[in-house]
Amino acid sequence: MTDRERRALLAWYRKHRRDLPWRRTRDPYAVLLAEVLLQQTQVERAIPFYRRILARFPTLAALGEAPLEALLELWQGAGYYRRAHQLHALARATGGVLPKTYAELRQLPGLGPYTAGAVASIAFGEAVPAVDGNARRVLARYYGLAAPGEAELRRLAEALVDAAAPGEWNQALIELGATRCTPKKPACAGCPLGEGCRGKRDPNRFPLPRRTRKKRLDLFALVLVGREGVVLVRREGKRFSGLYGVPMGEDLGVLLREYGLSGAAFAGEVRHGLTHLDMRVRVYWARVGADGLDASSKPLSVLDRKILKKFEEAFGETGALEADLGVASASKHADPDAKQP
DNA sequence: AAAGCGGGGGT
DNA sequence: ACCCCAGCTTT
Numbered sequence: 027m028t029d030r031e032r033r034a035l036l037a038w039y040r041k042h043r044r045d046l047p048w049r050r051t052r053d054p055y056a057v058l059l060a061e062v063l064l065q066q067t068q069v070e071r072a073i074p075f076y077r078r079i080l081a082r083f084p085t086l087a088a089l090g091e092a093p094l095e096a097l098l099e100l101w102q103g104a105g106y107y108r109r110a111h112q113l114h115a116l117a118r119a120t121g122g123v124l125p126k127t128y129a130e131l132r133q134l135p136g137l138g139p140y141t142a143g144a145v146a147s148i149a150f151g152e153a154v155p156a157v158d159g160n161a162r163r164v165l166a167r168y169y170g171l172a173a174p175g176e177a178e179l180r181r182l183a184e185a186l187v188d189a190a191a192p193g194e195w196n197q198a199l200i201e202l203g204a205t206r207c208t209p210k211k212p213a214c215a216g217c218p219l220g221e222g223c224r225g226k227r228d229p230n231r232f233p234l235p236r237r238t239r240k241k242r243l244d245l246f247a248l249v250l251v252g253r254e255g256v257v258l259v260r261r262e263g264k265r266f267s268g269l270y271g272v273p274m275g276e277d278l279g280v281l282l283r284e285y286g287l288s289g290a291a292f293a294g295e296v297r298h299g300l301t302h303l304d305m306r307v308r309v310y311w312a313r314v315g316a317d318g319l320d321a322s323s324k325p326l327s328v329l330d331r332k333i334l335k336k337f338e339e340a341f342g343e344t345g346a347l348e349a350d351l352g353v354a355s356a357s358k359h360a361d362p363d364a365k366q367p
Numbered sequence: 368a369a370a371g372c373g374g375g376g377g378t
Numbered sequence: 379a380c381c382c383c384a385g386c387t388t389t
Binding site: 060061062063064065066067068069071072106108109112135136137138139140141144156157158159160161196197200201203204208209210235236238240301 | 380381382383384385386387
């Protein structure tokens with residue numbers, strides 16, 4: 027890439043950059059929060075989470091002093107909940123003060139090559155690259171690389187970083203990928219990198235799509251209706267870790283025995299697609315003697331919200347009592363007429 | 368190098 | 379249905 031092209035891209039960025047909330051601050055904590063939220067999450071989706079979390083926890087120290095569950099409460103629906111665990115651990119490990127170099131940032135939980143580079147360059151002005159999916163695509167196209175490796179991209183990006191404005195440069199590369207050099211139908215006309223781009227004639231070849239295979243997972247969920255709400259368990263392990271949800275498993279018999287039940291009523295089926303998984307959950311419900319919990323007071327995954335909504339629909343159709351089961355806020359209450367098409 | 372991890376949007 | 383998203387961690 028020529029100096030002239032680099033200057034053109036930087037100038038283009040300064041003129042056309044989107045006005046995003048985290049671009050109005052130089053607070054390293056705010057930059058970090060934004061970058062973590064943006065991991066595999068689209069800008070438009072990250073914005074409301076960014077605002078709410080920053081409003082509730084204005085400083086990293088404040089975040090570290092709060093219980094993890096308070097952060098998870100705000101992280102509900104954002105996905106990749108490990109990010110919340112790691113950010114919370116980071117807040118505690120650093121004592122609320124972020125280190126200022128890429129090498130140190132890279133050691134913190136949840137900060138990989140991209141995020142550490144983004145924070146180091148944007149918040150601290152260190153001349154290190156930050157190659158995300160956008161920058162990867164821009165570089166792959168410009169240099170005509172069908173399947174670039176991480177190391178190769180990093181070498182290229184290191185050589186390009188603008189020493190005087192590393193944060194703006196990294197964001198310029200990203201912004202171009204996000205708004206013009208898009209995966210499909212890139213707007214090559216008027217691209218600041220027009221001349222030397224080798225992918226211009228056939229952008230779809232650079233880079234080649236990454237293959238993903240999806241597995242199907244069949245599960246059973248048990249909505250146990252107690253006196254004051256439904257039985258919720260805290261999910262441990264890898265999936266939805268730290269969030270609450272209804273008992274769920276691959277074997278309905280095992281699930282029923284766990285709660286001493288001989289049977290349960292079928293409420294319906296819920297589908298939940300993840301990147302690597304197609305979940306199909308058959309929802310059953312039963313009354314139990316336990317108290318249960320108010321589902322609106324706990325962080326739940328979107329899957330569990332869907333399950334509770336499905337239960338409500340089935341429960342409503344039985345014409346049973348309208349006692350407050352504590353799941354009311356688990357889904358939007360449709361207006362009564364909505365049921366009759 | 369590959370798999371696993373959420374959820375939603377675009378085509 | 380498939381691909382992608384301002385990726386990271388573990389195997």
